[in-house]
Amino acid sequence: MDGMDWTASAMRAARAQLDIATHNLANASTDGYRKSAAAVALTERGLTVAARATHEQGAVRTTGRAFDLALLGEGAFHVGELTTRSGAFTRDRDGWIVDDRGRRLHGEHGALRVPEHARIDADGMIRDGGRVVDRIPLPPGTHLLAGALETSTVNPIGETLAILTAQRAFETAQKTLLAIDATRDKAANDVVRVR
Amino acid sequence: MNRAMYAAASGMAAQQTQLEIVADNLANADVAGFKSAAATFADVRAGSIGLGTTGVGKHAVFAQGKLVRSGGAFDVAIDGPGFFVVERRGARAYTRNGEFARDADGKLRNSAGWALSGVRIPADALAARVERDGRVVIDTPAVKNRAIAHLKLASFASPEALRPLGATLFAATDASGRAHLFAPGGRDGPAIAFGMLERSNVSVIEAMMQILGAQRAYEANAKGVQAADEMLRIANNLHRG
Numbered sequence: 001m002d003g004m005d006w007t008a009s010a011m012r013a014a015r016a017q018l019d020i021a022t023h024n025l026a027n028a029s030t031d032g033y034r035k036s037a038a039a040v041a042l043t044e045r046g047l048t049v050a051a052r053a054t055h056e057q058g059a060v061r062t063t064g065r066a067f068d069l070a071l072l073g074e075g076a077f078h079v080g081e082l083t084t085r086s087g088a089f090t091r092d093r094d095g096w097i098v099d100d101r102g103r104r105l106h107g108e109h110g111a112l113r114v115p116e117h118a119r120i121d122a123d124g125m126i127r128d129g130g131r132v133v134d135r136i137p138l139p140p141g142t143h144l145l146a147g148a149l150e151t152s153t154v155n156p157i158g159e160t161l162a163i164l165t166a167q168r169a170f171e172t173a174q175k176t177l178l179a180i181d182a183t184r185d186k187a188a189n190d191v192v193r194v195r
Numbered sequence: 196m197n198r199a200m201y202a203a204a205s206g207m208a209a210q211q212t213q214l215e216i217v218a219d220n221l222a223n224a225d226v227a228g229f230k231s232a233a234a235t236f237a238d239v240r241a242g243s244i245g246l247g248t249t250g251v252g253k254h255a256v257f258a259q260g261k262l263v264r265s266g267g268a269f270d271v272a273i274d275g276p277g278f279f280v281v282e283r284r285g286a287r288a289y290t291r292n293g294e295f296a297r298d299a300d301g302k303l304r305n306s307a308g309w310a311l312s313g314v315r316i317p318a319d320a321l322a323a324r325v326e327r328d329g330r331v332v333i334d335t336p337a338v339k340n341r342a343i344a345h346l347k348l349a350s351f352a353s354p355e356a357l358r359p360l361g362a363t364l365f366a367a368t369d370a371s372g373r374a375h376l377f378a379p380g381g382r383d384g385p386a387i388a389f390g391m392l393e394r395s396n397v398s399v400i401e402a403m404m405q406i407l408g409a410q411r412a413y414e415a416n417a418k419g420v421q422a423a424d425e426m427l428r429i430a431n432n433l434h435r436g
Contacts, residue, residue, distance in 0.1 A: 020245075023238070025416050028412040030237060051243045063256060064256050093353045094352070101252075163419055174429045
């Protein structure tokens with residue numbers, strides 16, 4: 001790795017940081033979204049950036065819809081084979097609990113199908129009157145809040161700063177690259193000029 | 196940089212959608228029986244670094260609005276879940292707006308001309324009222340407290356899937372299921388409140404906060420587009436002719 005490779009890796013890293021920050025910003029209104037953090041590392045291949053998941057709890061807002069679910073603590077909802085922290089669910093006409101894309105929420109015994117006036121308790125138990133219908137599996141220490149959604153953990157100010165920082169880092173690397181190029185230009189064309 | 200640019204642009208589009216919905220909520224904040232709407236977004240992922248956001252749906256929020264005493268002679272409100280069934284020219288719709296007026300042929304119609312299904316006030320009625328269990332009772336010169344109709348409410352297996360027709364009217368869809376008609380006034384069920392109107396469930400303060408938040412987030416996303424553009428410009432300047 002020479003100076004040019006190093007600066008090129010710095011430019012790639014700045015671009016990746018911009019990608020992460022803009023993705024975060026775009027999801028400032030995505031319920032259940034947890035922001036990605038840019039993990040920058042110095043390796044023998046130069047600067048590398050990886051998106052790392054964060055585990056900060058998002059603020060909770062009440063929605064007034066019975067099947068909106070907010071997770072307080074770790075864990076995720078299982079919709080089919082996927083997991084998500086977005087808890088915007090409704091009960092469809094056949095009683096399945098579905099998200100806005102129509103994917104079914106799974107409980108301990110597979111896809112959840114509940115009666116109309118079912119209630120979801122903080123421990124994940126789904127009750128119809130006194131009878132337990134099923135349970136939404138939760139890790140220890142996690143609670144559910146029905147009628148509410150966890151908001152995005154993205155902080156627009158922080159992400160705007162990250163965008164500015166990435167832009168300036170990119171600019172600095174470009175200047176450095178130009179300086180290296182100018183030095184090489186001198187070496188190639190001026191130093192050994194034969195008159 | 197293109198990836199960042201598209202991600203930021205998707206964020207701008209999302210905030211635009213958010214603003215449109217909140218503006219619509221605010222515009223209808225004083226409409227009786229109006230139900231606020233909310234949008235849902237999801238992040239788009241491909242590999243470890245994401246590609247922005249996408250809207251996945253808009254749905255009505257059927258939370259109860261406050262019941263307020265009104266001046267209207269035939270105003271009714273539902274205390275609890277359910278919808279009034281209204282008809283116009285053979286079409287049927289469902290609403291929680293109970294602002295009705297008596298027309299020439301005794302039908303109770305709202306301002307858009309939709310009539311409350313199954314109710315006709317006779318011409319000789321001096322006064323009419325609706326009991327909490329939905330019985331429509333009139334006083335005539337001859338008889339007092341004569342029940343002439345029984346108001347039924349509609350419920351749906353999945354009310355969120357109803358199709359909005361204008362501000363406060365909804366139509367049944369395949370996804371919502373068929374209307375299930377029931378009599379109000381049961382022990383735990385919804386009841387009719389006569390002489391009252393249900394206000395919209397829009398919280399003006401919350402809507403204002405959402406507008407401010409959406410505006411700022413829109414600006415921040417626009418900054419993202421600018422930064423991506425600026426970095427492309429810088430990259431283009433790497434080569435000094």
